[in-house]
Amino acid sequence: MIKRLKNNRIFWIGYVVCLVVGILLPKVITSNFAMNTVVLSLIWSIMGIGWNFIGGYAGQVSNGHALYYALGAYAVAIGANSFGLSPWVSMWIGMAISAAIAFVLGKPLLRLNGAYFLIATMAVAECARVVFLNMPSLGGATGIMFLDKTHSQWYSLQFKNKETFFYVLLAITALLVLLSKYLDKSKFGYYLRAIKANETSAQSAGINTPYYKILAYMLSAVIVSLAGSLYAPFVTYVDPYTLLPLDKSTMICLVVVMGGLGTVAGPILGAFVMTFISEYARAIFSEYSGLNMLVYGILVIFIVLYMPGGIISLFRKNGKAVTRIFSLRKSKGGTE
């Protein structure tokens, strides 16, 4: 009991510290590029928080969540372009569509397990890409531009300075972390963990596993869709190539796996580390095309090798990652 309380205290201290740092961040950061990276990190954080429910807690690794990201982004783009809707409204439409599609797809998909679920979700996202590419009403391959100069910035969510948008994202992320924290120790959270650990056993303990799996899948779809709805006004442009490539879906899993599966802070940690590595590798090695991906890949391999529990394992009391690095050095010295 005491241990649990201590864990809670660490979380709340961390939460407040991160919020304060977040609020002060725009005052410190001067470069436009760095601000851009921070904004992208927050969007990835939201996606990670969403994916974590189905992939992290419930253990059903989906490799097709770019679909919901695209649905959210397209809802905002089409809403703004055709109906003059504010993203504040169309994001809810996007979330509702995502929830409905997740419900319909989840029914058959969630009967599958492990690699089969992964492949099936991947196939669905790929299908969606082809559909978006070939539907002129959805912008087709050229996508939709929706730069809005007529409405106010708060209406269109298209801010001239990134600082304001950053604060909007920070607030939404902070709320989602609270949701995640609440669900983590709720009946829902425990049920999802039980499903991940052993589905047969979970059923015999009275858990309606199909129901909770689909609930988790829908929740994750809705949150990822929200991330898409926030990304769209940031770039004011949507097209299938940027929203629905296969590596987008994979990146969503990667962010959570890197940070720490099934933890509250993991997705945020993962999102920041991954986005910073990726963006800065791209900027630094811009002269040699492809070198950034090599550096990125090597760094990812190192994280996976030394922190199998994700980056969050560095912050755990028995920080295994640190001891592992040291013990490896020792054993290397011994063999040499």
Added chain:
Amino acid sequence: MDTILQIKNATKRFGGLVANQDVSFDVERHKIVGIVGPNGAGKTTLFNSISGAHSLTSGSIIFDGTDITKKKSFDICKMGMGRTFQIPQSLNEMTVWENVLVASLCRHKMADAKVRAEEVVEEVGLKEFSNSLALNLTVLQKKRLEIARAMATEPKLLLLDETMAGLSGVERQEATELIREINQKGITILMIEHVMEIVMNVSDKVVVLNSGKLLMEGTPSEVASNEEVISAYLGGATW
């Protein structure tokens, strides 16, 4: 007498293999009923059919007045039937307390479930392991955890699948007492057991399965003296 579980002409086929054929018997409320039979007699298959892990090919199962033949295991659990698995199916990445909590959430809201889980963990004697991961338990402790998880769902009928296998004499004694205690709380018990000494000691009624069929049912002494049962266990061809 008041029957809590009625099995009527239960048949389960896996392709060409008939695991249970035309098995019928009743379980009376508040009693301990033992199921015995040689390996491959279809005991665990019958358990899986009763608890809803899979459905019967034909026949029906009536639990507490309701037909549960087609019901899923989580619904059956909610109706008041708990079960343990022959091979412990604990939630390995979770602590002992969390394992029991998950089961307890089936009946209670979070705050109550937490307290209840702690009580159940103590009842089965796993208190000192409350915060260790189920992964790190010995097989014996895992079997206790199985009982704890089943008990936490607050069943009217408890199905125990070979909880005694691999236990030493003293441990068996402890486990037998635990089963009696559970029964004294008014919980009916249906148990599969290989250890004859315990079945004969504890059970009010014994059901014998052989090659998927019901060989006989009766009091422990009737069963022990039955020629057919003896030959089923020791080999021979009386049928």
